[in-house]
Amino acid sequence: MKVIAVDIDNVLNNFSDTLASSTFKYNDLYGLSREEFDHYLDMVKRNAFDESNFLTTKFSDFRYRIHEQCYRLAQAKSDGVQFMHWLKDNGWEVVICTKRNLRLTGESTKKWLQDNHIPYDYLFMALNKIVFCKLWNVPYLIDDDILNITHGERYGIKVYYPIMDKHDSAFSHTAKGFTRFEEIKQWIQE
Known part of the structure; x- marks a missing residue:
């Protein structure tokens, strides 16, 4: 079984842009x-x-409370939604892996995923996604967190990340950055 973990905020949606541009x-x-x-x-x-x-x-x-409002307001990235459907159509088991506190936002997160037609098999909260992926034998992670980008490969996790301004800082890693989800397909089929 092919398994991949995918983050939500700033990966499948525009959370940071929503936070920056919203009026509270x-x-x-x-x-x-x-x-x-x-x-x-x-x-x-x-x-x-x-x-x-x-x-x-x-x-x-x-x-x-501010983040919860942004979770609802954030827009899904259309190419991310298409990619998630491609994963499911090609036999992948998809784990949504987020730092969101799912005890508090689990229902609204599920609703957002459903409203945006994002297919998945499992939804987990993990503060350390590298450890989560290692323990659950998930070899691929799509995430924007610098910690995961920097250290994933050391623990056998292949990390792919959407290139953002915050990634401009000089740090050494073997993760692959992408501008379109389409790019990931070639990397996970190798």
């Missing part, structure tokens, strides 16, 4: 002052984190 209106339901709201929103848009010894903070709750 202040209201009392956030439980923040206007100043906190503006400061936290700036941090979320810059992908910054607050320093805390706690797993859940006012900022982490706010970040989740």
